[in-house]
Amino acid sequence: MVKEIERYGIPIVHMATITTISESVGANRIVPTVAIPHPVGNPQLNSEDEHALRKELVNRALNALATEITEITHFE
Amino acid sequence: MSDKFKVLYYVNQFFGQVGGEDKAGMSPEHRPGKVGPAMGFEGALKGEGEVVGTIICGDNYFNENKEESLKFILNTVKETSPDVVVAGPAFNAGRYGMACGELAKAVAAELKIPVVTGMYVENPGVDVCKDKAIVVSTADSAAGMRKALPAMAAIASKLAKGIELDEPEKEGYIPQGIRKTLFTEKRGSQRAVEMLIARFKGEEFETEMPMPVFDQVDPAPAIKDLSKATIAVCTSGGIVPEGNPDGIQSASAQKWGKYDVSGMNGLNAPDFYSTHGGYDTAYANENPNRVVPLDLLKDFEKEGIIGKVHDWFYTTTGTGTSVSNAQKFGTEIGKELLNAGVDGVILTST
Known part of the structure; x- marks a missing residue:
């Protein structure tokens, strides 16, 4: 899906935990996430810390979209 | 022994x-x-x-x-x-x-x-x-x-x-992509001519050197100004509205869905949940924003960090889903996003 959407020339960032799969399906912008059942969250944190972590991850994804790249890039 | x-x-x-x-x-x-x-x-x-x-x-x-x-x-x-x-x-x-x-x-x-x-x-x-x-x-x-x-x-x-x-x-195993030297009855020139003749006649022939298929899409250009950009969010994590109105499969998805989130401040439980059959959905069901962070995107929109969150969110289930279906979904969703003037996409996977 990532690859086919990007084929239209729209930048897309893949937020996923198993980043090797992201690469094999053709994602160019990749943000590694927390865990398979809760990629953009961490139920073990208190709500304040979880919110901060989530905000950081989404911010990173937005920055990825605003960054020119020429090859597969992990935004960590 | x-x-x-x-x-x-x-x-x-x-x-x-x-x-x-x-x-x-x-x-x-x-x-x-x-x-x-x-x-x-x-x-x-x-x-x-x-x-x-x-x-x-x-x-x-x-x-x-x-x-x-x-x-x-x-x-x-x-x-x-x-x-x-x-x-x-x-x-x-x-x-x-x-x-x-x-x-x-x-x-x-x-x-x-x-x-x-x-x-x-x-x-x-x-x-x-x-x-x-x-x-x-x-x-x-x-x-x-x-x-x-x-x-x-x-x-x-x-x-x-x-x-x-x-x-x-x-x-019965998947080719390893390695070449080995082996003896054959007919020499190369003869095999090549036979292959060519078979091809002329429209008969079946089998190449001895299949071409690898590389299909990498070049990275799309970056968004110049996030504060003016429309960002869409998409997931393969199976987040659907309560009742799963379009019946998106919990595995081996045959379809995708799109839902209007323009009036919402996040994907909140119990209005949304995960129908995905390939991971423990307890955390996602407690707070679906952990899979699709719509709440934060809406915050970023309010703060003016991004121009707008796209009115629709796109979803399917990515477990056991065939590559051909995933390609089809991506092509269909991408076309809609392009026509809607979306500038960038966040796709989350579980």
Whole structure:
């Protein structure tokens, strides 16, 4: 899906935990996430810390979209 | 001492009969003897070999703690010193396939012990290890177990005895992408002319050098100004509105859905939940924003960091979904996003 959407020339960032799969399906912008059942969250944190972590991850994804790249890039 | 060759087996929590998604976080364990498919596998060895132990590991644990998991597995292999290591078959299960692929690669490369696994050709784990281990080509679901085990056993038996394998097509494994020198009855020029004549006549012929298919899309240009950009969010994590109005499948998705989120400040429970059948959805159901962070995007929109969150959010289920369907979904969704003037997309996967 990532690859086919990007084929239209729209930048897309893949937020996923198993980043090797992201690469094999053709994602160019990749943000590694927390865990398979809760990629953009961490139920073990208190709500304040979880919110901060989530905000950081989404911010990173937005920055990825605003960054020119020429090859597969992990935004960590 | 027994003259049977020794096999060490690897399975996930499900095939290891420990449990389903609720046990996907279990750390690896080594059990003496054979568990799950290892039993059928040993039967298929027809008394020539013996499964001396089975490693069971949760799919989530492996993928989230790859280094620790591999360390445990490599140590267990060293302790049991098998003649061959067998993993799976994983069919089209992505996380299980990645685990089988990673351990196959590590054992074959680091310990020089032959490894046999089995996967559906589209499993992402295939590319991880096919050049180092033997990946038997299986069906896409566990219904193919009966066919997979004898093929894996026949190959394991040959590898344990140091017998060279036949061609991939004959043995039933996925080509490793390596070339070998071999003797043929007819010389190259004759084979080439025969192929050309067959082609002229419109007859079937088989190339001796199939071209690899590389299809990488170039990165799209970056967004120049986020504060003016419309951002869409999309997921393969199976988040759907309460009641799953479009009946999106919980596995092997045949369709995608789009839902108007323009008036919402997030994907909140219980209005949304996950219908995904491939992970433990408890955390997602407690707060679906953990899978699709619409709440934060809306915050960023309010703060003016991004121009706008696209009115629609797109969703499907990415477990056991065929590559051809995923391509179709991407093409259809991408076209809508393009027509709607979306500037950038965040796609989350579980």
